[in-house]
Amino acid sequence: MSINKDIKRITTETLRLMKFENKKIAMLTSYDFTMAQMVDKGGIDAILVGDSASNVMAGHETTLPITLDQMIYHAQSVVRAAQRCLVVVDLPFGTYQSDPQKALDSAVRIMKESGAHAVKIEGGEEIKKSISKIVNAGIPVMGHLGLTPQSIYQFGTYKVRAKEKDEAQKLIEDARLLEELGCFAVVLEKIPADLAQKVTASIQIPTIGIGAGPHVDGQVLVVHDMLGMTFEFKPRFLRQYMNLHDEITAAVQKYVNDVKSQEFPNEKEQY
Ligand code: KIV
Numbered sequence: 001m002s003i004n005k006d007i008k009r010i011t012t013e014t015l016r017l018m019k020f021e022n023k024k025i026a027m028l029t030s031y032d033f034t035m036a037q038m039v040d041k042g043g044i045d046a047i048l049v050g051d052s053a054s055n056v057m058a059g060h061e062t063t064l065p066i067t068l069d070q071m072i073y074h075a076q077s078v079v080r081a082a083q084r085c086l087v088v089v090d091l092p093f094g095t096y097q098s099d100p101q102k103a104l105d106s107a108v109r110i111m112k113e114s115g116a117h118a119v120k121i122e123g124g125e126e127i128k129k130s131i132s133k134i135v136n137a138g139i140p141v142m143g144h145l146g147l148t149p150q151s152i153y154q155f156g157t158y159k160v161r162a163k164e165k166d167e168a169q170k171l172i173e174d175a176r177l178l179e180e181l182g183c184f185a186v187v188l189e190k191i192p193a194d195l196a197q198k199v200t201a202s203i204q205i206p207t208i209g210i211g212a213g214p215h216v217d218g219q220v221l222v223v224h225d226m227l228g229m230t231f232e233f234k235p236r237f238l239r240q241y242m243n244l245h246d247e248i249t250a251a252v253q254k255y256v257n258d259v260k261s262q263e264f265p266n267e268k269e270q271y
Contacts, residue, residue, distance in 0.1 A: 004083050007083050007084045008084070009084060009086075010046065010084060010085050010086045012086065012117070012118060012140045012184040012185070014045070014086070015045065015046065015086065015185055015206050015218075016184065016204075016205065018045070018206065018217070018218075019204070019205070019206040019217045024217065024219070025045045025046065025185075025206055025208060025217055025218025025219075026043075026044055026045050026046075026218060026219060027044065027045060027046040027047070027048055027088075027208055027218055027220035028044050028047060028048070028220065028221055028222075028223045028226070029047065029048045029050040029052055029053075029056075029220070029221070029222045029224075030047045030048075030049065030078050030081075030223055031049060031056065031057050031077070031078065032057075032074065032077045032078070033077040033078070033080055033081045034081070035223060036077065036078040036080075036081035036082055037081040039085075039223060040081060040082045040083055040084055040085050043084075044085050045085055045218070046085050046088055047078055047082055047086070047087050047088070048088050048089075048220060049074050049075045049078050049087065049088070049089040049114075049116065050063075050090050050120075050222065051063040051066050051071065051090040051092045051093070051149075051150070052149070052222050053066055053070070053071070053074050054092075056222060056224045056230060057074070058070075062149065062152050062153075063090075063092070063093065063149045063150055063152075064093045064094075064150060064152075064153075066092045066093075067092060068091075068092055068095050068106055068109060068110075070092075071089060071090060071091075071092050071110065072109060072110060072114050074089075075089045075110060075114035075115075076113070076114045076115070078114075078116075079114050079115040079116055086117050086118065087116045087117050087118070088116065088117065088118045088119065088142050089110050089114060089118070089120065090119070090121075091103070091106050091107060091110070091119050091121050092150075093150040096121055096127065096130045096134075097123075097126075097127060097130070100129040100130045100132070100133035101133065103121075103127075103130035103131075103134055104130075104133045104134050104137055104139075107119045107134045107137070107141075108137070108139070111139055117140065118139070118140035118141065118142055118184065119134065119139060119140070119141055119142070120141070120142040120143075120144055120187065121134070121141055121142070121143065121144065122148035122149075122150050122151070123143075123144070123145075123151075123174075124143070124145055124170070124171075124173075124174025124175075124177055125170075125173070125174055128177060128181060131143070131178070131181045131182075131183065132181050132182070135181060135183070140184045141181075141182070141183045141184065142183060142184060142185045142186065142187060142208075143174075143175075143178035143183040143185070143186035143187065144186065144187040144189065145171050145174050145178070145186060145187070145188055145189070145191075146161045146162060146171065146187075146188050146189040146190055146191040146212065147160070147189040147190035147191070147211075148189065158190070159190075160190050160191065160192065160211070161189075161190055161191050162191045162192065162195055163192060168192075168195050171191065171195065171199065172198065172199055172202060175188075175199045175202070175203050175207075176202065176203060178203075178205075179203045179204060179205050183205060184205060184206075185205050185206040185207070185208055185217075186199075186203070186205060186207055186208070187207075187208045187209075187210065187220060188208070188209050188210075188212040188216060189209075189210045189212065190210065190211035190237070191211075191212050192213070193212065193213025193214065193215060194213075194215075196209055196212035196215060196216050197213065197216075200215055200216050200217060206218060210237065211235065211236075211237030212237075221238065221239075225238050225240070226238065226239065226240060226241050226242075227240075227242045227244045228240040228241070228242045228243040228244050228245055228246070229244045229245050229248070230245070231243075231245035231246075
């Protein structure tokens with residue numbers, strides 16, 4: 001798809017200024033061309049090609065199985081559609097934790113092969129060398145703290161994180177570290193609202209919350225969740241703007257009935 005040069009692209013610098021000017025940042029996930037086109041047209045500031053594609057698109061129980069090649073495929077489809085928004089892509093599990101050079105190689109593949117604008121990476125202190133290596137290569141990095149789904153087997157549950165003092169303190173320190181390392185923003189997932197507020201006030205880079213309350217610089221949701229397509233997933237933080245699961249199922253039922261009763265196609269729907 002050709003790029004419309006009249007549309008001004010949102011950059012990491014735009015997001016930095018939005019925090020400074022107290023303007024909220026709206027972010028959603030997308031994994032394919034058609035959805036990303038609608039999300040971009042809807043005026044979103046940033047699309048996350050999340051590794052939640054592993055759950056939403058592929059039906060896995062966790063985000064762990066998705067591969068770098070699969071993430072690049074999803075990212076390529078989204079980049080073809082996104083005319084205006086910033087496109088951020090998750091580095092999948094196993095592509096950045098073991099050593100910084102591997103982390104950089106993974107990030108470079110995403111940037112070169114998909115044309116995305118930034119990568120996202122889960123964790124703080126324990127992956128600081130990988131973050132530095134990527135940032136120093138000129139690749140914008142978004143951090144991700146709190147509930148980090150790639151660590152689900154260590155956590156053992158998807159419950160709210162950092163309710164206890166020690167974990168909350170580590171999260172504040174990690175957020176400051178991410179800023180120091182040069183991350184341009186940080187996702188705060190499923191943490192108490194007052195902690196998210198404290199983190200947001202203590203760093204200059206934007207915080208993007210999911211289940212982190214209102215006192216953050218922006219919000220992110222999984223697009224299939226907010227459209228009501230993933231019908232069984234209804235955490236407290238999720239606002240469903242549609243019930244597409246029921247609407248699509250009903251439309252399919254109607255189509256099946258129309259085909260079987262020979263009501264479709266009619267005279268106007270043939271050559
Ligand atoms: O993969 C994803 O969708 C995410 C969001 C939940 C922030 O990381």
